[in-house]
Amino acid sequence: MHRRLALLIGSIGFFWVLAFNAGDPFFSNLAYLGTGGLILSWLWSRTVLAGIELRRFPSAGTSQVGQRIDEVFELRNHGRMPKMWLELTDYSTLPHHESSRVVANLRHGGRRRWQIRTQCRVRGRFMLGPMRVRSSDPLGLFMRELRLPARTGITVFPVAVDLPHFTPVVSDLSGDERIRLRTPVVTTNASSVRDYTPGDGQNRIHWLSSARRNRLIVKEFELDPSAHVQLFLDLAAGPEVVLPTPPPATGPAAFGSWVRQSRADATWLPPSTTEYSIAASASVVRHFLRGGRAVGLTAYGQVRITIPPDRGGRQERKLLESLAVLEAEGGVSMAEFILNDGLHLSRHETLMVVTADPDPLWVQALRELRMRGVGSLALVVDCQTFDPARSMQAAFAELASARLPHYRIAKDQPLAEALAGNPQRTWLNGSQGDHTHAEPSYDQTLGLP
Numbered sequence: 001m002h003r004r005l006a007l008l009i010g011s012i013g014f015f016w017v018l019a020f021n022a023g024d025p026f027f028s029n030l031a032y033l034g035t036g037g038l039i040l041s042w043l044w045s046r047t048v049l050a051g052i053e054l055r056r057f058p059s060a061g062t063s064q065v066g067q068r069i070d071e072v073f074e075l076r077n078h079g080r081m082p083k084m085w086l087e088l089t090d091y092s093t094l095p096h097h098e099s100s101r102v103v104a105n106l107r108h109g110g111r112r113r114w115q116i117r118t119q120c121r122v123r124g125r126f127m128l129g130p131m132r133v134r135s136s137d138p139l140g141l142f143m144r145e146l147r148l149p150a151r152t153g154i155t156v157f158p159v160a161v162d163l164p165h166f167t168p169v170v171s172d173l174s175g176d177e178r179i180r181l182r183t184p185v186v187t188t189n190a191s192s193v194r195d196y197t198p199g200d201g202q203n204r205i206h207w208l209s210s211a212r213r214n215r216l217i218v219k220e221f222e223l224d225p226s227a228h229v230q231l232f233l234d235l236a237a238g239p240e241v242v243l244p245t246p247p248p249a250t251g252p253a254a255f256g257s258w259v260r261q262s263r264a265d266a267t268w269l270p271p272s273t274t275e276y277s278i279a280a281s282a283s284v285v286r287h288f289l290r291g292g293r294a295v296g297l298t299a300y301g302q303v304r305i306t307i308p309p310d311r312g313g314r315q316e317r318k319l320l321e322s323l324a325v326l327e328a329e330g331g332v333s334m335a336e337f338i339l340n341d342g343l344h345l346s347r348h349e350t351l352m353v354v355t356a357d358p359d360p361l362w363v364q365a366l367r368e369l370r371m372r373g374v375g376s377l378a379l380v381v382d383c384q385t386f387d388p389a390r391s392m393q394a395a396f397a398e399l400a401s402a403r404l405p406h407y408r409i410a411k412d413q414p415l416a417e418a419l420a421g422n423p424q425r426t427w428l429n430g431s432q433g434d435h436t437h438a439e440p441s442y443d444q445t446l447g448l449p
């Protein structure tokens with residue numbers, strides 16, 4: 001019971017005492033008026049939320065960091081009484097989604113529509129809704145509230161920038177050897193023909209050969225001869241560096257650090273090695289998939305996830321959905337990661353490592369894979385640019401010694417700029433954090449000794 005209601009009840013009781021003791025009709029009238037108003041207010045409050053319906057229509061079930069999501073709200077009053085005011089409080093988990101408001105004078109059968117635009121700043125899976133509606137009687141004595149369960153899920157994909165100048169030499173195999181693996185599915189690579197057997201689909205029939213031999217002949221297919229790209233994303237909790245996020249602002253430079261794309265817009269990245277790693281992974285995934293390659297993903301985050309290599313738009317969506325929810329909560333170091341999961345890689349796959357680990361042991365693990373003929377490429381997020389106390393010199397020196405191709409990504413550096421050109425060899429010139437780049441040889445870009 002709030003103070004206003006308690007004061008009113010106390011006043012009404014006082015008037016009734018005066019009316020009985022003094023016998024003055026003035027106090028009797030005040031007592032009757034207060035009691036009647038209290039009862040009417042209570043009855044009114046029982047109807048203030050009756051017949052309320054809220055519907056919400058998000059523009060899409062997915063979005064991306066830096067893009068906007070539009071949501072349309074529709075509030076209807078199906079009750080018999082008009083609603084003087086309604087306070088709507090949204091409990092959506094999407095950051096900066098400010099859809100709470102107050103609606104006044106909603107008549108019987110009335111409808112209100114409004115639109116909210118939110119710029120997505122954080123990747124992840126979020127819930128739009130539920131919403132709480134509050135109202136009261138005209139005197140504000142009895143507050144009522146109602147939970148509207150309208151909820152919609154939305155996934156915000158991580159930053160994925162265009163990489164027009166990203167030209168790593170990811171070869172299928174050294175020399176002229178080709179991958180020859182038969183597959184039961186239809187691909188663009190028909191290798192031979194054979195006689196028809198029950199169960200073969202009509203799309204496998206080679207009609208010209210069938211007409212020539214006077215019997216049904218079907219085509220046999222092989223996997224695409226190009227190498228698959230297997231992405232190993234380092235999400236160990238130890239090497240992660242997270243800096244304080246600057247407060248959000250408004251306007252075109254709203255979010256502080258921007259990763260500039262090939263077009264004129266920009267997308268914000270939080271100052272975290274994990275966010276830079278995931279953004280680089282998403283950009284590379286999109287680059288290779290739209291180039292027709294098969295891409296897979298393995299990561300140790302909250303749990304271990306493995307997505308086999310595949311190609312196409314469905315694979316891109318699957319990978320981006322996984323990258324949207326991954327966090328640096330793993331307990332497996334990059335060196336252990338490569339040694340354990342690298343055993344399953346074949347010469348038909350190219351390993352791409354994304355890490356911010358300053359420990360050079362993971363470079364030695366890549367060396368062992370190279371001895372087995374598995375080509376590799378490293379995307380190294382330089383944690384020293386986030387925290388000067390963490391030196392990357394040992395890792396870069398080991399990369400230079402092993403002649404392993406890699407790209408270096410620094411804090412506040414546009415991804416399209418960091419991942420431009422051929423992968424580099426790096427050696428230290430004596431000053432801390434200063435790296436000199438040289439053009440790699442052809443065998444070095446293949447990950448060969």
